[in-house]
Amino acid sequence: MILIKIGGGKKINLDYICEDIKILIDQGEKVILVHGASVARDEIAEKMGAPTKTITSPTGISSVYTDKTAIDIFLMTYPGLVNKRIVAKLQSYGVNAIGLSGIDGQLWKGKRKTAVYVKEGAKTKLITDNMTGKVTKINFNLINLLLNNKYLPVICPPALSEENEIINTDNDWACAVMVGALKIQKMISLFEASGLLKKFGDESSLIKNVDKNKLDEYFIYTQGRMKKKLLGAKEAFAQGLKQLYWSDGRIKNPIIKALKGEGTIIS
Amino acid sequence: MILIKIGGGKKINLDYICEDIKILIDQGEKVILVHGASVARDEIAEKMGAPTKTITSPTGISSVYTDKTAIDIFLMTYPGLVNKRIVAKLQSYGVNAIGLSGIDGQLWKGKRKTAVYVKEGAKTKLITDNMTGKVTKINFNLINLLLNNKYLPVICPPALSEENEIINTDNDWACAVMVGALKIQKMISLFEASGLLKKFGDESSLIKNVDKNKLDEYFIYTQGRMKKKLLGAKEAFAQGLKQLYWSDGRIKNPIIKALKGEGTIIS
Numbered sequence: 001m002i003l004i005k006i007g008g009g010k011k012i013n014l015d016y017i018c019e020d021i022k023i024l025i026d027q028g029e030k031v032i033l034v035h036g037a038s039v040a041r042d043e044i045a046e047k048m049g050a051p052t053k054t055i056t057s058p059t060g061i062s063s064v065y066t067d068k069t070a071i072d073i074f075l076m077t078y079p080g081l082v083n084k085r086i087v088a089k090l091q092s093y094g095v096n097a098i099g100l101s102g103i104d105g106q107l108w109k110g111k112r113k114t115a116v117y118v119k120e121g122a123k124t125k126l127i128t129d130n131m132t133g134k135v136t137k138i139n140f141n142l143i144n145l146l147l148n149n150k151y152l153p154v155i156c157p158p159a160l161s162e163e164n165e166i167i168n169t170d171n172d173w174a175c176a177v178m179v180g181a182l183k184i185q186k187m188i189s190l191f192e193a194s195g196l197l198k199k200f201g202d203e204s205s206l207i208k209n210v211d212k213n214k215l216d217e218y219f220i221y222t223q224g225r226m227k228k229k230l231l232g233a234k235e236a237f238a239q240g241l242k243q244l245y246w247s248d249g250r251i252k253n254p255i256i257k258a259l260k261g262e263g264t265i266i267s
Numbered sequence: 268m269i270l271i272k273i274g275g276g277k278k279i280n281l282d283y284i285c286e287d288i289k290i291l292i293d294q295g296e297k298v299i300l301v302h303g304a305s306v307a308r309d310e311i312a313e314k315m316g317a318p319t320k321t322i323t324s325p326t327g328i329s330s331v332y333t334d335k336t337a338i339d340i341f342l343m344t345y346p347g348l349v350n351k352r353i354v355a356k357l358q359s360y361g362v363n364a365i366g367l368s369g370i371d372g373q374l375w376k377g378k379r380k381t382a383v384y385v386k387e388g389a390k391t392k393l394i395t396d397n398m399t400g401k402v403t404k405i406n407f408n409l410i411n412l413l414l415n416n417k418y419l420p421v422i423c424p425p426a427l428s429e430e431n432e433i434i435n436t437d438n439d440w441a442c443a444v445m446v447g448a449l450k451i452q453k454m455i456s457l458f459e460a461s462g463l464l465k466k467f468g469d470e471s472s473l474i475k476n477v478d479k480n481k482l483d484e485y486f487i488y489t490q491g492r493m494k495k496k497l498l499g500a501k502e503a504f505a506q507g508l509k510q511l512y513w514s515d516g517r518i519k520n521p522i523i524k525a526l527k528g529e530g531t532i533i534s
Contacts, residue, residue, distance in 0.1 A: 047315050048311075048314050075352070076311070076343035076344065077343065079350075079366070080344070080345075080348060080351075081347060084342045084425075087371055088427065088432075091370065096372060097371070098372045099367075099370070099371050100365070101351055101354075103351055103358065103366070104351075104354055104366050141416075145412065145416055158351075165355075
């Protein structure tokens with residue numbers, strides 16, 4: 001079983017990814033796809049007159065401020081526009097995909113953070129209307145049911161809180177919990193860079209191999225979303241992952257090349 | 268097995284509907300829900316600066332003009348915003364719902380109408396960029412798989428064309444095809460009226476019983492969307508339906524009251 005995670009960036013080439021998924025499926029591999037939709041979300045939020053707001057935790061991790069309007073826009077773009085476009089594209093490549101959000105069938109359950117501290121300049125502020133939380137529980141029976149019946153699950157946030165509220169959640173962390181629940185050994189994360197770079201934007205600074213036990217040493221090379229990816233990676237290995245591939249989602253044969261080691265391999 | 272169809276109107280009370288569905292599920296009934304989202308779609312289309320356009324066929328049936336932008340807005344509202352809000356609400360009532368569009372798992376397949384004649388005043392015009400079609404094939408295995416594993420499918424358009432394009436489709440017709448494929452005997456359609464009315468808006472003109480063999484005589488009482496409901500009803504009976512309940516989606520216990528005959532029963 002391979003878990004493939006694709007970022008929400010604009011330059012991610014969905015056709016190339018679908019082509020490779022079809023190849024894996026034809027080889028008898030079980031594949032789960034998890035995707036983001038951040039760029040589409042931000043564009044639609046802008047059009048709707050409610051631009052995405054970001055908050056930063058006291059430890060410097062940034063995330064989206066998710067009030068009621070932001071949840072509506074989230075639902076429109078993640079399980080709506082982007083999920084269904086990916087599902088239709090996979091169908092056009094002969095892959096029988098089914099789109100699911102974390103809400104469906106209680107696929108992703110988590111605990112809502114009812115109070116969050118945020119940094120505003122030098123000050124720290126408490127906010128209580130943020131609809132976010134971390135995934136703690138996976139409905140692995142549903143995933144196995146679909147996989148065993150030859151469907152490819154295409155999964156995205158939001159998740160469901162313990163009180164059945166709709167909550168935004170970190171994809172990389174949710175993937176790590178899926179790794180544990182489904183005993184996944186290989187995960188591929190595709191984004192808009194050739195892998196983990198020592199210098200942001202400098203593809204020649206690609207780090208080819210990372211020791212999974214030394215992940216903490218690599219936080220110095222990350223910023224913004226990449227910090228979260230690294231936190232997710234740590235948790236995925238804690239949950240039993242064997243190999244994690246960070247690779248380029250913009251190129252032809254992105255998955256095959258990732259598995260060949262053209263990006264960063266963490267193991 | 269009961270198929271419940273709920274309209275996309277603003278006054279439809281989702282809480283009341285979910286309460287009744289929970290009662291049916293606890294009685295061991297298998298339930299499938301199909302929903303619309305027309306009002307939400309129109310509101311978001313307006314906000315996005317691309318208001319919904321309507322076309323009218325030479326025989327007087329009106330439908331939505333669905334170009335590429337309209338499909339995007341459709342994906343945002345039907346399988347996105349509205350479907351997930353319904354799924355989360357059902358979850359909060361203890362019903363393990365899964366949202367699916369017609370695209371997912373090739374649930375609803377249809378033939379795209381590549382050319383459509385439309386009336387524009389006294390003239391008739393041919394348009395070729397309309398992404399619509401009629402559902403002809405249902406993935407009934409997927410529905411049965413979910414029902415047999417205690418999930419409640421919450422289904423909405425769009426559908427997938429034979430060429431795997433995303434197409435807008437008539438919900439009532441798709442329900443009729445589902446009736447045939449799943450051998451459904453009872454269907455309840457909930458909307459913003461107490462049933463089929465002789466006079467539009469006059470609840471005292473409710474028609475209590477309709478003979479399924481005389482449906483053609485009732486077209487004189489319908490306009491706009493109700494015409495399509497009647498066409499869908501005719502097809503549903505042709506596909507083997509035994510009872511069709513048209514009833515009020517705004518009231519407490521809408522499903523229980525429908526089954527008791529408080530709306531219109533067609534049989």
